[in-house]
Amino acid sequence: MTDVPPPYTAVARHGMSPTPDHDEAARFNFLAGFNKYLSAGIGGGNARTYATRVLPGFVAEHAREPADRFEIRRAMNRDPWHRFWSACKRNSMEMRQHNGRQMVLRQLDELDGRAAQYNAGRATLVLDPAVEVPRYQRAVDIHCMPGSYHGEERAGDVSAGANYDCGIFATTGGGLGALNDGGGAALVEWARRERPGWQPQRILDIGATVGHNIVPLALAFPDAEIIAIDTAAPVLRYGHARAQSLGAANLRFVQMSGEAIGFPDGYFDWVQTTMFLHELSGTALPRVIAEGVRVLKPGGLMLHLEQPQYSDEMPLYEQFIRDWDAFNNNEPFWSAMHGLDLKKVMRDAGLPDVFVTGVRAVVDESVFPDQSKQVEDHGRAAVWNAYGAWKPTA
Numbered sequence: 001m002t003d004v005p006p007p008y009t010a011v012a013r014h015g016m017s018p019t020p021d022h023d024e025a026a027r028f029n030f031l032a033g034f035n036k037y038l039s040a041g042i043g044g045g046n047a048r049t050y051a052t053r054v055l056p057g058f059v060a061e062h063a064r065e066p067a068d069r070f071e072i073r074r075a076m077n078r079d080p081w082h083r084f085w086s087a088c089k090r091n092s093m094e095m096r097q098h099n100g101r102q103m104v105l106r107q108l109d110e111l112d113g114r115a116a117q118y119n120a121g122r123a124t125l126v127l128d129p130a131v132e133v134p135r136y137q138r139a140v141d142i143h144c145m146p147g148s149y150h151g152e153e154r155a156g157d158v159s160a161g162a163n164y165d166c167g168i169f170a171t172t173g174g175g176l177g178a179l180n181d182g183g184g185a186a187l188v189e190w191a192r193r194e195r196p197g198w199q200p201q202r203i204l205d206i207g208a209t210v211g212h213n214i215v216p217l218a219l220a221f222p223d224a225e226i227i228a229i230d231t232a233a234p235v236l237r238y239g240h241a242r243a244q245s246l247g248a249a250n251l252r253f254v255q256m257s258g259e260a261i262g263f264p265d266g267y268f269d270w271v272q273t274t275m276f277l278h279e280l281s282g283t284a285l286p287r288v289i290a291e292g293v294r295v296l297k298p299g300g301l302m303l304h305l306e307q308p309q310y311s312d313e314m315p316l317y318e319q320f321i322r323d324w325d326a327f328n329n330n331e332p333f334w335s336a337m338h339g340l341d342l343k344k345v346m347r348d349a350g351l352p353d354v355f356v357t358g359v360r361a362v363v364d365e366s367v368f369p370d371q372s373k374q375v376e377d378h379g380r381a382a383v384w385n386a387y388g389a390w391k392p393t394a
Contacts (some may be wrong), residue, residue, distance in 0.1 A: 001029055003197070004036065005029075005032040005033060005036055005169075005173040005174040006034070006174050007025075007029055008020065008025040008028040008029050008169060008170075009025065009141060010174070010224075011169050011178055011179075012178035012179045014179065014245045015047060015114060015118065015241065015244070015245025015246070015350075016111065016114060016115065016118070016158070016162065016165075016238060016241045016242040016245055017165075017166070017211075018104050018111060018162050018165075018166045019103075019107065020160060020166075021103075021282050024049070024099055024102065024103045027099045028093070028096075028099060028143035028167070028169060028170045031092055031095060031096050031170040031171075032065060032169060032170045032174055033171045033173070034088075034092050034123035035089075035092055035094040035170065035171060035172075035173050036071055036173040037339070038085065038088055038089050038092065039173075042085055042088075043085065045081050046076070046081070046082055046085060046321060047083065047317065047321075049076070049079055049081040049082055049379075050072070050076060050317055051286060053079060054072075054075050054076055054079050055079075057075070057126040058071070058072075059268065060368075061191070063175070066316060067085045068316060068319075069160050069316050069319035069320040069323055069335075069340075072133075072319075072320040073320050073323065073327065074319060074350055076320065078205070082276075083326075084224070084323070086328055088330050089324070089328065089329075089369055090144075090329070092258055093143060093144045093171070093329055094144050095374070096167045096170050096171055097143070097144050097145055097146065097163070097167070099167070099170075100162075100163040101146065101159075101165075101167050102167065102168040103163075103164070103166060104159050104162040105153060105159065108153060108154075108158075108159055108162075109156060110161075110196075111158055111162050112157050112158055112159075114241065115158045115238060115241040117241075118240065118241035118244040119185075119203070119237060119240055119241055119244075121245070122240070122245070123236070123252075124240060124249070124251065124253065125236065125240040125251065125252075125253050126253070126254045126286075127233050127236065127255045128254075128255045128257065129233075130229070131231055131255045131257060132255060132257075132346065133150045133231045133232060134231065134257070134259075134281070134284065136280075136281040136284065136332075137149070137150070137231070137279070138150070140236075140330050141330055142279060142330055142331065143171075143329060143330060144330050144343050145160070145163065145164065145327065147160060148160070148210060148232075148233075149164070149232035149234070149235050150231070150232035150233070150234060151234065151259060152234055156237075157234060157237075158234060158237045158238035158241070160232065160234040160235055160238070161209070161210045161232065161234055161235040161236075161238025161239055161242075162235065162238055164209060164210055164235065164238075165180065165210050165212065165225070165238065165242065165326070168180040168212070168240060174214060175214075175361060175363075176361050176362030176363065177362075177364060178360065178363070178364060178374050179212065179246075180212045180213075181212045181213065181216050181361055182361025182363045183212075183213045183214030183274050183275070183305060183359075183361055183384070184212065184213040184214060184215060184217055184282075185361070185363070186359050186361055186362045187213070187216070187217060187218045187272070187274070187303070187305070187359075187361060188216050188217060188220040188362075189225075189362050190218075190299035190357075190359060190386065191301075193388050198300075199221065199223065199224070200221060200224055200226070200270045200271075200300075201223075201224055201225065201269050202224060202225045202226070202267060202268045202270075203217055203221070203224055203225075203226045203227070203268060203269065203270040203271075203272070203365070204226075204227050204229070204261070204263070204267075204268045204270070204271045204272070204292070204295065205220070205226070205227070205228040205229070205272055205273070205274070206216075206251065206261075206271070206272070206273045206276060206292060207230055207258060207273050207274075207276030207279070208229060208231075208235075208239060208287060208336055209230060209235045210235050210237075210238055210239040210242055211228050211239035211240070211242060211243050211248075211251065212239075212242075213241075213242050213251065213274040213275075214226060214228050214274075215242075215248045215251065215262045216244055218243065218248035218250050218251040218346065219246070219248055221250075222250055224249065224269075225252075226250055226251045226252065227251075227252050227254055227263075228251060228252070228253050228254070228304075229253075229254050229255070229256040229257075229261070230253075230255065230256075231255065231256070231257050232255075233255055236253045236255055239253055242281065245296050251265050258273075258280075258284075258287075258288040258291060258292070259284055259287045259288055259291060259313065260291065261291045261292070261294070261295050263295045265294055265295065266294070266295065266296065266297035266298065266300075267295050267297065268296055268297065269297060269300045269301070270296075270300060270301045270302075270303070271292040271295065271296045271300070271301070271302045272301075272303045272304065272305070273288075273292075273304045273305070273306075274304075274305040274383070275305060275306060275307075275319050276282075276304075277304055277306055277337055277342070278302050278331065278333060278334045278337045278338065279331070279333060280308070280333060280337065281333055282336055282337075285333075285337065285345065286348070287347065287348045289302075289345055289346060290349045290350075291351075293346075293349045293351060294308070295348045295390065296391045297391070297392050298392065298393040299390060299391060299392070299393045300348070300391050301379065301390055301391075302351060302388060302389050302391065303386055303387070303388040304340075304342070304383045304386070304387045304388070305359060305385070305386050306342070306384060306385060306387065306389075307322065307338060307384060307385070308322075308338075308384075308385045309338055309339075309341070309342050309385070309387075310322070310338050312337050319338075322336045322338065323338075342387050343387065346389055349389060350391070350392075351389035351392075352389075353389055353390070353391065353392075354387060354388070354389045355387075355388050355389055356385055356386065356388075356391065357373075357385070357386050357388070358383070358384070358385060358386075359383075359384045359385070359386045360383050361383075
């Protein structure tokens, strides 16, 4: 049986979903399969190339093995197999962005109209034009997405959020499920397993983008006050409308920086990020974590879902292959962030007992892939580490 992702028609529709025509759906189907082939198919050739050609060649030239992941990258970038694989992977992301933007811009009037119906006059969407998008986020189109998260085709639109949402399926090969919310569903499952019966009153999601990772928590804890913050207004407009259409009425989207969280000390029971820390500069990251600790009440939970941090226990080759996004997918802070001792950063911010646990996306496995059998794509697969801590009570 051929192991291929489910078709794009399996993506669940919500009130803000862009509607693909035949060709747009076909392109996303191709890209989902292509990305899976690049990770589980020809991607394995990178390891064989390194072991049989690149490493022996490096040792012959330098009389030693590579000292770090950067030396491996420079050597691998000269190899034709890796260059071919890398070019395919980069082009898959550019094609994903082209297809998503075409689909969104073709129906932008309709999407903006739908967003206005969900957003107008709602106290659950708070935009503040005085909030500045950080310079380090303005400097590059993250994930090759034109305009990044804050770009607008016209003032006040939802194009960035709609494009981001509609293409996650293709990028992950369906690994995040029908609503791209497998990460949020995993958080709910983890919390219920680790602390049965816990009912947090207030939850903060920092760097929420379109809210796909926080909506499952809002639906699972309907009596909680849940705040999702981001500096980019276009994704907040889209994310709020998306959440409203899915019935997450207790979820408020606020334009706010994680470096200056406008809530009192000890306000939240749970503060989290999901695949966000790697998009922060080296200066901003400890500030965001410190602010999160400040607004976390004693006894509350801080939890960060990210790809595993590099360590002495992680082979240098694996560090190199995980670093691909930093140099080829417009993720300028990826390499430095994953090289940090994140546990130390959290301890320095006031969380002495940091734990690390593995987390996999929770999806409908009758339609989407069995996550326990998924091949790690080193940055795109729905397999993470959770770096967490309960704030001391005294």
